[in-house]
Amino acid sequence: MTSMKSLVLGSVAVLVAMSGAHAADLPLKAKAVEYVKVCSLYGTGFYYISGTDTCIKLGGALRADTSFNAAGAHAEPAWRGAAGAGTRDANDYIGRVRNYVRLDTRTATEYGVVRTYFESVFQWTTGSDAIAGGSLGVYYAFIQFAGFTMGRAVSQFSTPWNGTPGNNTSYLLGGDDDSTGISQLAYTAQFGNGVSGSVSLEDPSAYRQQQLYNVDTGITAANAFTGAYTSSWGGTSVPEIVGNIRVDQAWGLFQLSAAAHKVRASYYNTALETSGHPDDTWGYAVLGALSLKDLPTGKGDTINVDATYANGATRYVISGTTNSAGGFSMFGNSAIPGVYQSIGFGAATDGLFGNGTGIEKVTAWGVRGAFNHNWDAYWSSSVFGAYTSVSYSDNGRALYCRGFGAAVAGQGVSYNCNPDFSLAQVGTVTRWTPVKNLTFSGEVFYTWLDQNFNGVAALAPASVRKPTANYEFKDQGTWTFSVRAQRTF
Numbered sequence: 001m002t003s004m005k006s007l008v009l010g011s012v013a014v015l016v017a018m019s020g021a022h023a024a025d026l027p028l029k030a031k032a033v034e035y036v037k038v039c040s041l042y043g044t045g046f047y048y049i050s051g052t053d054t055c056i057k058l059g060g061a062l063r064a065d066t067s068f069n070a071a072g073a074h075a076e077p078a079w080r081g082a083a084g085a086g087t088r089d090a091n092d093y094i095g096r097v098r099n100y101v102r103l104d105t106r107t108a109t110e111y112g113v114v115r116t117y118f119e120s121v122f123q124w125t126t127g128s129d130a131i132a133g134g135s136l137g138v139y140y141a142f143i144q145f146a147g148f149t150m151g152r153a154v155s156q157f158s159t160p161w162n163g164t165p166g167n168n169t170s171y172l173l174g175g176d177d178d179s180t181g182i183s184q185l186a187y188t189a190q191f192g193n194g195v196s197g198s199v200s201l202e203d204p205s206a207y208r209q210q211q212l213y214n215v216d217t218g219i220t221a222a223n224a225f226t227g228a229y230t231s232s233w234g235g236t237s238v239p240e241i242v243g244n245i246r247v248d249q250a251w252g253l254f255q256l257s258a259a260a261h262k263v264r265a266s267y268y269n270t271a272l273e274t275s276g277h278p279d280d281t282w283g284y285a286v287l288g289a290l291s292l293k294d295l296p297t298g299k300g301d302t303i304n305v306d307a308t309y310a311n312g313a314t315r316y317v318i319s320g321t322t323n324s325a326g327g328f329s330m331f332g333n334s335a336i337p338g339v340y341q342s343i344g345f346g347a348a349t350d351g352l353f354g355n356g357t358g359i360e361k362v363t364a365w366g367v368r369g370a371f372n373h374n375w376d377a378y379w380s381s382s383v384f385g386a387y388t389s390v391s392y393s394d395n396g397r398a399l400y401c402r403g404f405g406a407a408v409a410g411q412g413v414s415y416n417c418n419p420d421f422s423l424a425q426v427g428t429v430t431r432w433t434p435v436k437n438l439t440f441s442g443e444v445f446y447t448w449l450d451q452n453f454n455g456v457a458a459l460a461p462a463s464v465r466k467p468t469a470n471y472e473f474k475d476q477g478t479w480t481f482s483v484r485a486q487r488t489f
Helices: 002-025 081-085 394-407
Strands: 054-068 070-072 093-109 112-125 135-145 148-153 182-192 195-202 212-214 240-249 252-263 281-293 302-311 327-332 341-347 351-353 360-374 379-392 413-416 421-435 438-451 454-459 469-473 476-488
Touching (some): 054 070, 081 327, 360 394
Antiparallel strands (some): 240 252, 252 281, 281 302, 413 454
């Protein structure tokens, strides 16, 4: 019995020892992993990147637009091409779907916050992309550090509302619009009490070079009526020199901006270096802007207004996202016997020259603004408008008329040549936000082209399927309507 008891106790001891050995081999319980940690230093939506002191915010939006009676997406008015001509080649409506992806990082350092920002867009547009295809674009990609901005960002010339003081359309003229960014090296100084100043060197090649015409070679019988002639721009030699002073207060904003713009032509004969070229010249643009917040009409109501003047720098007024070809051309009816139709057109150019002449710069100015009203937490409306004027010097007008007259010579003449023109726009948009970050909107606006040609001429606008016939020079107008759905995240 004693022997049996000893055996049992010995077996238990062995089992206990074995279990202790197994327990000793088990790993310690892992600490809980902190997958997401909120970063409250830079506003909502930021989180710490695991294991770093860098905060990141990922966001974006999905937008669906449909524009009616438009020359392009985003409610570009029917002021050129087949849409301006009103032919059967024009699309009655144009759709665009876009997905924006935004990535924002911030890191606190002894020199201040280091910021990187990237925004790209995937899109598909009616008639411009293949079936089941689309395009990818980079809007913004920049680094900010110690007051410097390096990369592709909104121009220092622009206002905070850019080209949309209250509108949806990207085609409200009268001022700057670089909503897809300008490559730049900029420095911003903060002076306190909401006062800041910026200076920058910006790349003009994509959005600042409007057009530059040699009237003796660029205006032809085929394009005379379009206002978009063969450009004789040379290559970019120096960046834009841009600066601003801005005052941000609780009541709103005041801003003054200025830009210096190099106007540089190619050769008189673009195929031959030895033909010579006009001397380079400098253009410029200035802007004044005012924003008023929380008006007596309601909390959150605003008025945004900006005015721009340019000499030899037309795309600061005829905005960067608008018709890069520089021309407007619209057809309508005529009551004159023997006249096929009426036409109005305008050429928006930085300048023009003829063989052996210097560059005559073109002057442009514009004003635009909007009143934005919140009806309640779900509904809001804006009323907006703009006026843009393009005018030529006496020498520039003579040069233009020389080229135009040569292009239509022998085709019947009974007209007075004057390339000056203006555009007036007025419209309204109403938005409904049934839930947070989901907005539906409808926008309608009218564009009026006031041109200064008068009389009748025989033109040959075959590129828009119009016959060679007599056309009356006449002012033109067009309505544009668009609807939009946008989800921001």
